[in-house]
Amino acid sequence: MNNKYKSIPVKPSEITPYSQYLSRRDFMKAAGILAGSALLASCAPRATETSVPPTARPDLPVKMDELGDPANSFEDISNYNNYYEFTTDKTGVASLSEEFNTKPWTVEVYGLVNKPKTYGIEDLLSKFTQEERIYRLRCVEAWSMVIPWTGFTLASLLKDVEPASDAKYVRFETVYRPEEMPGQNSPFYPWPYQEGLRLDEAMHDLTILATGLYGQPMPNSNGAPVRLVVPWKYGFKSIKSIVKIELVAEQPSTLWSMVGPGEYGFYSNVNPNRSHPRWSQASERRIGEFSRRETLMFNGYAEQVADLYKGMDLNVNY
Amino acid sequence: MMTMKKFFQRYTPLQIAIHIYAWSALVVLVFNFFTHNLTANPIQALEQRTGRHAITLLVLSLACTPLNTLFRWSELLKRRRALGLYAFMYATIHVIIFADLDYGLAWSLIFQTIFEKPYIIVGAITFLLLIPLAWTSFDIWKKRLGKGWKRLHQVIYLIAPLAVLHYAWGKKGDFFQLRGEIIRPLIYGVIVIVFLILRIPAMRRALASVRDRILFLFRRRGIQTEITPP
Numbered sequence: 001m002n003n004k005y006k007s008i009p010v011k012p013s014e015i016t017p018y019s020q021y022l023s024r025r026d027f028m029k030a031a032g033i034l035a036g037s038a039l040l041a042s043c044a045p046r047a048t049e050t051s052v053p054p055t056a057r058p059d060l061p062v063k064m065d066e067l068g069d070p071a072n073s074f075e076d077i078s079n080y081n082n083y084y085e086f087t088t089d090k091t092g093v094a095s096l097s098e099e100f101n102t103k104p105w106t107v108e109v110y111g112l113v114n115k116p117k118t119y120g121i122e123d124l125l126s127k128f129t130q131e132e133r134i135y136r137l138r139c140v141e142a143w144s145m146v147i148p149w150t151g152f153t154l155a156s157l158l159k160d161v162e163p164a165s166d167a168k169y170v171r172f173e174t175v176y177r178p179e180e181m182p183g184q185n186s187p188f189y190p191w192p193y194q195e196g197l198r199l200d201e202a203m204h205d206l207t208i209l210a211t212g213l214y215g216q217p218m219p220n221s222n223g224a225p226v227r228l229v230v231p232w233k234y235g236f237k238s239i240k241s242i243v244k245i246e247l248v249a250e251q252p253s254t255l256w257s258m259v260g261p262g263e264y265g266f267y268s269n270v271n272p273n274r275s276h277p278r279w280s281q282a283s284e285r286r287i288g289e290f291s292r293r294e295t296l297m298f299n300g301y302a303e304q305v306a307d308l309y310k311g312m313d314l315n316v317n318y
Numbered sequence: 319m320m321t322m323k324k325f326f327q328r329y330t331p332l333q334i335a336i337h338i339y340a341w342s343a344l345v346v347l348v349f350n351f352f353t354h355n356l357t358a359n360p361i362q363a364l365e366q367r368t369g370r371h372a373i374t375l376l377v378l379s380l381a382c383t384p385l386n387t388l389f390r391w392s393e394l395l396k397r398r399r400a401l402g403l404y405a406f407m408y409a410t411i412h413v414i415i416f417a418d419l420d421y422g423l424a425w426s427l428i429f430q431t432i433f434e435k436p437y438i439i440v441g442a443i444t445f446l447l448l449i450p451l452a453w454t455s456f457d458i459w460k461k462r463l464g465k466g467w468k469r470l471h472q473v474i475y476l477i478a479p480l481a482v483l484h485y486a487w488g489k490k491g492d493f494f495q496l497r498g499e500i501i502r503p504l505i506y507g508v509i510v511i512v513f514l515i516l517r518i519p520a521m522r523r524a525l526a527s528v529r530d531r532i533l534f535l536f537r538r539r540g541i542q543t544e545i546t547p548p
Contacts, residue, residue, distance in 0.1 A: 072358075080358035088499050091357050140490065143359050188497055259491055259498040278437045278487050283427070287358045291422050 072145040078219040085181040097220035111246035112167035128152035135231035150212030170202040171252035173244035195239040196252035232301040265318035270299035340404040372408035384516040406452040437487035444480040482507045
């Protein structure tokens with residue numbers, strides 16, 4: 001398995017200043033749109049600003065994903081969040097989650113496993129090798145970011161607990177603390193947040209449990225202290241603030257498939273050919289960019305994951 | 319130039335308030351856009367906020383008639399046009415942002431999106447229905463269309479629920495099953511339904527009798543009220 005998606009160190013001399021980095025196509029598109037909308041002339045500078053990572057250490061390389069797109073800024077990643085446990089206001093999550101208690105924290109791993117275990121967050125950080133993974137995250141709402149996560153493979157955790165032979169799926173659960181998470185008092189959702197993966201998806205090298213962002217401990221607004229990241233699926237599959245991981249034989253239900261069964265399926269692989277019933281998934285807006293870009297099959301990870309779905313009709317198994 | 323005194327004689331506080339609200343909301347949006355204060359996804363934020371202002375103004379224009387029935391505040395009836403036209407202004411900006419800023423005037427992609435996706439179809443229909451109403455808002459059309467004018471403008475009772483549906487269907491969740499991110503569209507939906515119900519003549523009479531009873535109670539307590547014949 002090649003490591004294209006891992007962090008690629010870049011010599012400072014090789015760094016292209018981001019203002020020149022905008023691809024010709026994006027630039028021409030942006031210029032074309034600007035020609036038609038004179039009012040928006042000052043939007044061009046706007047497009048560059050939010051994607052530049054923190055410049056406290058200007059000698060550090062600009063982080064990029066394996067396709068060459070720059071990572072979004074720490075500010076954008078930690079201040080634009082769909083974390084309905086706190087609020088449905090994307091920019092309000094950061095302040096509401098500021099006081100959220102992430103120490104002590106345990107993750108109970110149980111179910112169809114030979115060695116069930118409850119890990120403290122310190123155990124997870126020390127026992128499993130943490131590495132940086134720069135992944136794209138594609139929201140079902142048709143926006144996306146490039147995010148430099150720090151974490152460890154879910155596979156290494158599962159190997160530690162030894163799934164039993166009848167284990168077919170992995171179920172995840174978020175913490176339930178309505179006194180600290182005001183959104184969990186909303187009757188419109190079946191709290192706590194639940195998600196699931198097929199066992200082979202969970203064991204895939206791309207699937208990580210993320211504990212940090214830009215080398216810092218995970219911000220509360222991004223699902224501290226530990227969350228899942230499954231980059232080839234829509235963002236809502238990447239469940240945050242995990243407290244339970246259970247190995248099960250039956251496909252588990254998920255919060256969003258309970259809210260909208262026709263819209264949010266179990267697999268929810270990023271698929272430009274399979275629209276949401278009410279809006280198209282063929283294009284997306286990369287946060288920080290001016291024009292839309294086309295959505296890639298499996299969010300650009302087709303080479304790594306398409307095999308998992310060989311023979312499956314992805315319009316039926318959405 | 320009008321003196322201050324004449325200005326406030328010509329324009330009522332309500333009128334001034336409506337114009338200030340409508341224009342300041344736009345100024346705030348534009349200001350926030352250019353000072354990068356519109357979230358990390360400013361185009362989506364612009365679409366959503368202009369849409370919210372449009373539907374809010376639409377609902378306010380619908381509120382005028384029942385509020386007049388309840389409170390006998392006849393000035394409200396004269397403000398409907400301004401509120402409706404401002405709703406149309408925001409709806410137009412909303413559509414321009416969708417077509418231009420969001421989809422870059424890629425017409426084939428836009429039409430594909432419109433015809434494929436229910437929530438956009440509903441939005442498109444809502445906007446198209448608003449156009450003749452906005453166009454004929456002015457007095458000259460009342461003369462030209464005669465009785466037809468009132469009929470035409472009753473289409474607003476179709477437009478309002480369609481606008482709520484467009485709003486609700488853009489959210490993640492199931493509006494009709496009360497699941498997911500539906501609280502705001504739900505509130506607008508309930509308000510619109512209440513206003514639609516109040517248009518039914520029997521309900522309108524009931525509302526008027528409620529008003530009369532309240533006025534009667536005030537009169538009994540010796541509180542000055544503007545007593546108008548029912």
